[in-house]
Amino acid sequence: MMREFLPQLPPVISHAALFGALVVLGLLVGEAARRYAALPRITGYVVAGALLGPQALGLLTDNMLFDLRLLIDLSVGLIVFELGFRLDFKWLRANRWLLVTAIAESLFCFWAIFGALLFFGFRPLLAAMAAAIGTATSPAVVMLVVHELRAQGQITERLLLFTAVNTVFAYVLLTLLLPFLHLEHEAGWEQALLHPLYLLWGSMVAGYLACMLMLRLAAWLGKSEERQFILLVGMVVVVVGAAHALKLSVSLTLITFGMLARNLDRGYAVLPVHFGHGSQLFFVILFVLVGASLEFSAFSVAAAAPVALFIIVRYFGKSLALLAFGSPSGIRPGGAGLLSVALVPLSGSAVVMVRDTTTLYPEFGRELAAVVLSAVVILELLGPIATQFALRRAGEAHPDG
Amino acid sequence: MDEASFSASAALSVGIELELQLVRPHDFDLSRDAGDLLARLAKRKLPGAVKPEITQSMIELNSSVHTSCAELLVELEAVRGAVAQDAGVLNIRVSGGGSHPFHDWADRRIFPNERFRFVVERYGYLAKQFTVFGQHVHLGCPSGDDAVFLTHMLTRYVPHFIALSAASPYYQGEETSFQSSRLTAVSAFPLAGHIPFVADWDEFLEYFSHMQRFGIVTSMKDFYWDIRPKPEYGTVEIRVFDTPLTVRRAALLAAYAQSLAAYHFAERPQQPSRTVYLVNSYNRFEACRYGFKGDMVEPYESRKKKIGEDILDSLQRVAPYAERLGCAELLAELAAGVRGGESDANWLRGQHAAHGALADVVREACGRWEKGGGK
Numbered sequence: 001m002m003r004e005f006l007p008q009l010p011p012v013i014s015h016a017a018l019f020g021a022l023v024v025l026g027l028l029v030g031e032a033a034r035r036y037a038a039l040p041r042i043t044g045y046v047v048a049g050a051l052l053g054p055q056a057l058g059l060l061t062d063n064m065l066f067d068l069r070l071l072i073d074l075s076v077g078l079i080v081f082e083l084g085f086r087l088d089f090k091w092l093r094a095n096r097w098l099l100v101t102a103i104a105e106s107l108f109c110f111w112a113i114f115g116a117l118l119f120f121g122f123r124p125l126l127a128a129m130a131a132a133i134g135t136a137t138s139p140a141v142v143m144l145v146v147h148e149l150r151a152q153g154q155i156t157e158r159l160l161l162f163t164a165v166n167t168v169f170a171y172v173l174l175t176l177l178l179p180f181l182h183l184e185h186e187a188g189w190e191q192a193l194l195h196p197l198y199l200l201w202g203s204m205v206a207g208y209l210a211c212m213l214m215l216r217l218a219a220w221l222g223k224s225e226e227r228q229f230i231l232l233v234g235m236v237v238v239v240v241g242a243a244h245a246l247k248l249s250v251s252l253t254l255i256t257f258g259m260l261a262r263n264l265d266r267g268y269a270v271l272p273v274h275f276g277h278g279s280q281l282f283f284v285i286l287f288v289l290v291g292a293s294l295e296f297s298a299f300s301v302a303a304a305a306p307v308a309l310f311i312i313v314r315y316f317g318k319s320l321a322l323l324a325f326g327s328p329s330g331i332r333p334g335g336a337g338l339l340s341v342a343l344v345p346l347s348g349s350a351v352v353m354v355r356d357t358t359t360l361y362p363e364f365g366r367e368l369a370a371v372v373l374s375a376v377v378i379l380e381l382l383g384p385i386a387t388q389f390a391l392r393r394a395g396e397a398h399p400d401g
Numbered sequence: 402m403d404e405a406s407f408s409a410s411a412a413l414s415v416g417i418e419l420e421l422q423l424v425r426p427h428d429f430d431l432s433r434d435a436g437d438l439l440a441r442l443a444k445r446k447l448p449g450a451v452k453p454e455i456t457q458s459m460i461e462l463n464s465s466v467h468t469s470c471a472e473l474l475v476e477l478e479a480v481r482g483a484v485a486q487d488a489g490v491l492n493i494r495v496s497g498g499g500s501h502p503f504h505d506w507a508d509r510r511i512f513p514n515e516r517f518r519f520v521v522e523r524y525g526y527l528a529k530q531f532t533v534f535g536q537h538v539h540l541g542c543p544s545g546d547d548a549v550f551l552t553h554m555l556t557r558y559v560p561h562f563i564a565l566s567a568a569s570p571y572y573q574g575e576e577t578s579f580q581s582s583r584l585t586a587v588s589a590f591p592l593a594g595h596i597p598f599v600a601d602w603d604e605f606l607e608y609f610s611h612m613q614r615f616g617i618v619t620s621m622k623d624f625y626w627d628i629r630p631k632p633e634y635g636t637v638e639i640r641v642f643d644t645p646l647t648v649r650r651a652a653l654l655a656a657y658a659q660s661l662a663a664y665h666f667a668e669r670p671q672q673p674s675r676t677v678y679l680v681n682s683y684n685r686f687e688a689c690r691y692g693f694k695g696d697m698v699e700p701y702e703s704r705k706k707k708i709g710e711d712i713l714d715s716l717q718r719v720a721p722y723a724e725r726l727g728c729a730e731l732l733a734e735l736a737a738g739v740r741g742g743e744s745d746a747n748w749l750r751g752q753h754a755a756h757g758a759l760a761d762v763v764r765e766a767c768g769r770w771e772k773g774g775g776k
Binding site (some may be wrong): 066085087088090091095143150152153154209222223268271272332396398399 | 425426427428429431432434436437440441489491492504508510630756757758760761
């Protein structure tokens, strides 16, 4: 007779428990990366995720990844909000060259990648979309490395600012390219025009409304860091959910929310955000999951040359703009070079952008994926190292960081 | 002992040093951008000098030498404008005040130069805790004997200087209940305190060479006294002022010190007295804790009175000299403030009451310093 108090063999482990194990493993590999290889912890998280992911050990399945997508969105939401919150319009007003530099950084980078991909014979639309995605620096990688090193200073501030600007640039440009995609797939004029308008305006209006609500609530709650922190996390969860439900861009909504929360707060109701230990947990989760969703299968020998060129011209596009305009915008000599290295991480949300395109037009998404996702795999591993190196070299990392 | 030979300077010439806070606007904690800001300012032609200080969160403005504090004020306003503008380009805010209300001293980073590295090596955490901000006023003296005399005379006014400049009610995130909490950070150093009771420059040199022979000090810089002779400049240096919230107030304080010196040099109404040093630490504490409302023991009359009251009396006594020095208006402004009980510390507390967070206090203080002008 079966003893019913004993578990079945093999025991059924819940997703929650697996997920906990994931966090612990990510943490350990991250720590090991730092201790034994002097690599950023973030690289360790990504490697742990990649090992556990569907393409290696398979402990994390595609289904689980799909279930956990909300967590990724939430983590990215918090990070993008904080990035937006750091963007001070007053600085841009006091330093006009800064905005010029930031825009040049995005434009140069876009044109460089676009040109390179055309050279390899990609269709202009495909090349433009890949270039738009490639323009964005990863907010998550940059924020995590800055947190981890406790970096502060001129290069760090500019790194965050330029990341915010090129993230917005990439999203807006990608959205503006949507009509061409629709037309290519013979969708109606209405869809071609209305979809981008809806995405852009909808996301910005949603961000604005969230900001106004948040300012009211923060003013009513008063200046307590604990209460405001809970309010912030709650609001970000709501806004991420709402953006999903309304089929808006999560990143664009959240970055608008963050920017406005900082710059429209005339009564100074919102306290500066300090995520503390809590944010570290989100970072571990995020990057383990990012690692697990890396598409190693995207690699192919045929794509190697365009991918390599994609990465190289992307870097040169960024550094050219910084070298040209860095000095009038007040970067110290030698700082422009370091800044362009720090900007190397490619946005992990490139994966999301590609996925969104894939769901719209599967065939088109796959073509895009081959180049972009391979670049993501490489830069997800190299990017954090580059940023860490640059901030250390700039002398802006904390000695214990 | 070349270092201690007194290089005479014009009596009553005046110059100041102002230590300023560099603040990052996103959370109003101290920044660490001194190096970048100084590099930028170096490209401008400014009167005086702008220098690094012990941590990367501060810079020091040095004025040029003046005979008139009204001119000093004009210069300070010009330098303030330049500093505020360059800081704006780098997204740095600049503020006066004796302490940053909530920074964490462990986060401070030492400015990389030889002397500062030595200070850290020697004093450990005291050096980082020393991230406080003071104003130093230099008064020219024709001879070493005059410098010793003036140092003894001005010691009587240490509580006055503290009460007038007090601008550090918050420290390490706490309301300290003090008007000036900054001086407590200075007192921790072994060579803080005051000059010994020496009669003249020769006797002072004797003391100094003793200390040197014992290996306790190597230079005059090692004394962290409230008021000290500065032989290489030919001045007496007053170091107890908190950096005020405006450059205007910095000029008012300099005018007060200059007028006091003029009065004591001209009339020699009192002689140096040991009693001054006997009551000094009591008076000093009262001034730090309560400001104008504190009690002080008047050493020459041996009676207690309010510090604010004695400041007003002294302002009256020096009025004729202020007139001659062209700073009567500045002192009238100072007196009006004392009568109204206005101090920078009270202003900071008012901001906290109005806005609710220490970050708001820093933001408002930055706005006040950068804007300049005003009363």
